[in-house]
Amino acid sequence: MTPEELYQIAEEEQESLKRFHFRMFVCTAAGCLSSHGDSVLDALKKEIKEAGREEECLCKGVGCMGLCSEGPLVFVEPDGVLYGKVKVEDAKEIVESLGKEPVARLVCPIDLPFFTRQKKVVLENSGVIDPERIEDYIAHSGYEALVQALTEMTPAEVIDGVFKSGLRGRGGAGYPTGLKWSTVSKGVGGAKYVICNADEGDPGAFMDRSVLESDPHRVLEGMAIAAYAVGASQGYIYVRAEYPLAIKRLQTAIRQAERCGLLGNHICNTTFSFQINVRLGAGAFVCGEETALIASIEGKRGQPRPRPPYPAEEGLWGCPTLINNVETFANVPAIIRNGAEWFAAIGTEKSKGTKVFALAGRVKHTGLIEVPMGIPLRDIIFEIGGGIPDERNFKAVQTGGPSGGCIPKEHLDVPVDYDSLSQLGSIMGSGGMIVMDESSCMVDVARFFMEFCMTESCGKCVPCRVGTAQIHDFLQKIINGDAVPDDLEFLKKICDMVKETSLCGLGQTAPNPVLSTLRFFRDEYVNHIVNKECTAGACKVPAKQEVHS
Amino acid sequence: MRTSFGKPSPPSEDRRWKIIGATMRRHGYQPHALIETLHTVQESFGFVGEDAFHYVADSLRIPLSHVYGVATFYHFFNLKPQGEHTCVVCTGTACYIKGASLILQAIEDEYGIKPGETSDDGKLSVLTARCIGACGIAPAVVFDGEIVGGVSATDAVNRIRRCLQK
Ligand SMILES: Cc1cc2nc3c(=O)[nH]c(=O)nc-3n(C[C@H](O)[C@H](O)[C@H](O)COP(=O)(O)O)c2cc1C
Ligand code: SF4
Numbered sequence: 158m159t160p161e162e163l164y165q166i167a168e169e170e171q172e173s174l175k176r177f178h179f180r181m182f183v184c185t186a187a188g189c190l191s192s193h194g195d196s197v198l199d200a201l202k203k204e205i206k207e208a209g210r211e212e213e214c215l216c217k218g219v220g221c222m223g224l225c226s227e228g229p230l231v232f233v234e235p236d237g238v239l240y241g242k243v244k245v246e247d248a249k250e251i252v253e254s255l256g257k258e259p260v261a262r263l264v265c266p267i268d269l270p271f272f273t274r275q276k277k278v279v280l281e282n283s284g285v286i287d288p289e290r291i292e293d294y295i296a297h298s299g300y301e302a303l304v305q306a307l308t309e310m311t312p313a314e315v316i317d318g319v320f321k322s323g324l325r326g327r328g329g330a331g332y333p334t335g336l337k338w339s340t341v342s343k344g345v346g347g348a349k350y351v352i353c354n355a356d357e358g359d360p361g362a363f364m365d366r367s368v369l370e371s372d373p374h375r376v377l378e379g380m381a382i383a384a385y386a387v388g389a390s391q392g393y394i395y396v397r398a399e400y401p402l403a404i405k406r407l408q409t410a411i412r413q414a415e416r417c418g419l420l421g422n423h424i425c426n427t428t429f430s431f432q433i434n435v436r437l438g439a440g441a442f443v444c445g446e447e448t449a450l451i452a453s454i455e456g457k458r459g460q461p462r463p464r465p466p467y468p469a470e471e472g473l474w475g476c477p478t479l480i481n482n483v484e485t486f487a488n489v490p491a492i493i494r495n496g497a498e499w500f501a502a503i504g505t506e507k508s509k510g511t512k513v514f515a516l517a518g519r520v521k522h523t524g525l526i527e528v529p530m531g532i533p534l535r536d537i538i539f540e541i542g543g544g545i546p547d548e549r550n551f552k553a554v555q556t557g558g559p560s561g562g563c564i565p566k567e568h569l570d571v572p573v574d575y576d577s578l579s580q581l582g583s584i585m586g587s588g589g590m591i592v593m594d595e596s597s598c599m600v601d602v603a604r605f606f607m608e609f610c611m612t613e614s615c616g617k618c619v620p621c622r623v624g625t626a627q628i629h630d631f632l633q634k635i636i637n638g639d640a641v642p643d644d645l646e647f648l649k650k651i652c653d654m655v656k657e658t659s660l661c662g663l664g665q666t667a668p669n670p671v672l673s674t675l676r677f678f679r680d681e682y683v684n685h686i687v688n689k690e691c692t693a694g695a696c697k698v699p700a701k702q703e704v705h706s
Numbered sequence: 707m708r709t710s711f712g713k714p715s716p717p718s719e720d721r722r723w724k725i726i727g728a729t730m731r732r733h734g735y736q737p738h739a740l741i742e743t744l745h746t747v748q749e750s751f752g753f754v755g756e757d758a759f760h761y762v763a764d765s766l767r768i769p770l771s772h773v774y775g776v777a778t779f780y781h782f783f784n785l786k787p788q789g790e791h792t793c794v795v796c797t798g799t800a801c802y803i804k805g806a807s808l809i810l811q812a813i814e815d816e817y818g819i820k821p822g823e824t825s826d827d828g829k830l831s832v833l834t835a836r837c838i839g840a841c842g843i844a845p846a847v848v849f850d851g852e853i854v855g856g857v858s859a860t861d862a863v864n865r866i867r868r869c870l871q872k
């Protein structure tokens with residue numbers, strides 16, 4: 158594929174879109190599929206056909222539009238109407254109303270802060286393009302960045318651009334992406350690899366899944382640009398087996414890109430060749446850790462190993478390997494296309510760009526959002542999220558999943574960036590954001606996460622294997638009303654020990670949910686211990702509960 | 707190079723072994739194909755049984771203990787056959803906050819099955835998952851492969867009843 162051919166495809170596709178007077182977009186990502194978005198799509202197509210309006214009316218399946226709680230969603234252009242909770246029976250009415258008064262009972266207002274306060278970079282195509290057609294991606298500037306990088310830039314210039322953009326890894330730790338690329342590019346020896354971490358282990362997060370289901374080509378393009386920059390010719394996407402739709406769409410996307418000569422040998426008639434294979438995870442949280450992930454691709458048990466050497470020096474099969482998160486790669490095409498300065502202008506001084514969050518829990522509008530870094534937490538929860546439903550009160554918000562912490566209402570004005578969140582004992586994490594109201598018991602929340610870490614500990618090192626189980630038992634003891642005040646000190650001690658002496662990030666961060674709830678919600682612990690009472694009324698103390706095994 | 711001479715034969719005439727053989731062939735019978743192969747086994751048979759362990763270990767020339775170690779390390783692989791119908795309750799954070807444990811409790815009260823168990827008649831298996839990526843519509847449950855969101859405890863029990871009647 159030459160640049161000219163690419164632009165031609167883009168133009169033809171744009172022309173063919175313009176031919177339609179009405180365009181209907183139906184969400185067919187996982188959330189809406191579960192409420193039968195696919196049947197709604199079929200029903201709308203059928204109605205259009207029966208009304209003989211196929212010439213003037215386009216109807217296509219697209220990725221996640223964000224407001225998953227109102228699914229299935231249908232967006233109509235040029236009317237600018239969004240319909241929510243659409244049923245198959247509504248299809249006829251919707252088609253009849255095209256260009257006239259919209260079907261009032263189904264309309265979702267689109268001037269909500271949920272839509273207006275967002276800033277879309279990674280999700281710019283989500284809900285707009287058909288994820289199963291490469292032409293649609295190309296028509297939305299897709300693969301322009303790859304062609305530009307290959308034909309106009311040297312690998313060093315690409316790395317420099319990513320470095321200057323200030324992009325930091327979106328997988329949790331926030332390591333500067335340009336720096337990592339530069340290390341891998343300097344690696345010596347034969348083969349190099351690029352790996353996309355799509356293991357998304359945080360149990361309450363679905364950003365990566367949504368990106369893969371809604372705009373898979375974007376991730377492939379980001380990976381190809383990275384491979385060109387670091388000098389790799391083979392890539393892997395390690396994706397959870399629990400995400401069958403994402404896997405299917407990725408495989409379709411890879412096939413299409415290969416057919417168009419955008420992946421494979423001699424991409425854009427240059428000497429650059431790049432292959433991508435999909436590898437399936439198998440339900441182990443620890444495999445999100447980079448060295449464990451590499452072991453898993455090598456067909457072994459996913460157990461981490463000490464670093465250094467870092468994968469950038471010695472990774473897959475002992476070769477220099479670049480590992481980045483899905484969202485990190487998805488940012489790259491926009492950075493190359495619009496320039497590093499454009500990207501660096503979004504966000505705060507040390508956290509550039511936007512971040513995608515999966516907003517869930519006790520909040521009115523749950524779904525997928527993308528916001529500029531630095532936005533106050535309060536705005537996310539009360540404006541974008543619409544606040545707490547059922548006239549209850551906000552209690553805490555959890556970010557960073559099992560490695561993160563709970564932030565109480567006193568700190569709601571904290572700007573969302575890497576450094577501010579870690580000062581509060583939480584982390585940015587990969588993007589899970591779970592809102593809790595007064596009905597959640599913070600001791601039980603800590604127990605929930607510790608149970609998770611305990612089961613997911615790979616067992617390689619003692620502090621994590623034994624420590625997480627001990628912490629869990631302590632928390633259970635507190636919940637059961639069997640603890641004494643001195644236990645809290647001991648609990649804190651074990652937490653510190655596990656944090657400091659574990660081998661990998663899982664153990665090192667596992668105590669965070671406990672430490673942060675101890676810090677901000679100590680009175681709830683004390684209430685369980687001294688008064689044998691659960692502040693939230695969620696645990697039955699001191700009535701003995703069954704101990705979860 | 708492997709020759710067909712040394713290739714172990716499948717445990718039975720079952721055609722599904724051919725698919726598994728094909729996966730291993732595609733990866734050149736390399737040991738690192740193990741996880742991919744186990745995925746194919748589970749996809750074809752619904753679980754990874756003992757005969758599969760032997761066949762895969764022999765074909766990829768890796769110790770049986772290694773195959774067993776890998777298969778038990780990853781939660782995704784079932785080592786026992788599943789019931790005719792499955793109900794997977796998500797116990798990820800979003801679903802936990804929205805009452806996933808009540809769903810599990812209701813199922814246990816109604817059918818006497820705990821997570822990870824299968825009913826005695828082999829009709830129903832109840833499983834848990836750590837987030838199925840549908841947190842926006844939590845709590846989520848997968849009934850026979852179909853994701854359903856906003857499930858209450860009563861909904862879950864009723865849906866299972868309907869599944870079982872099919
Ligand atoms: C226990 C554990 C789980 C992790 N899970 C993930 C994950 O699900 N997705 C991810 O991208 N990174 C995860 N990471 C971080 C990766 O090790 C690695 O830092 C990341 O993929 C690097 O990509 P980035 O620089 O683009 O963030 C995890 C780390 C640990 C310690
Ligand atoms: S910290 Fe936990 S997960 Fe990490 S290597 Fe040690 S035992 Fe395994």
Ligand code: FES
Pocket residue numbers: 184185186187188189190220221222223224225228229230524525842
């Ligand atoms: S899945 Fe349809 S809007 Fe998110």
Ligand code: FES
Pocket residue numbers: 360361362796797798799800801802836837838839840841842844845846
């Ligand atoms: S936590 Fe249940 S679907 Fe994510």
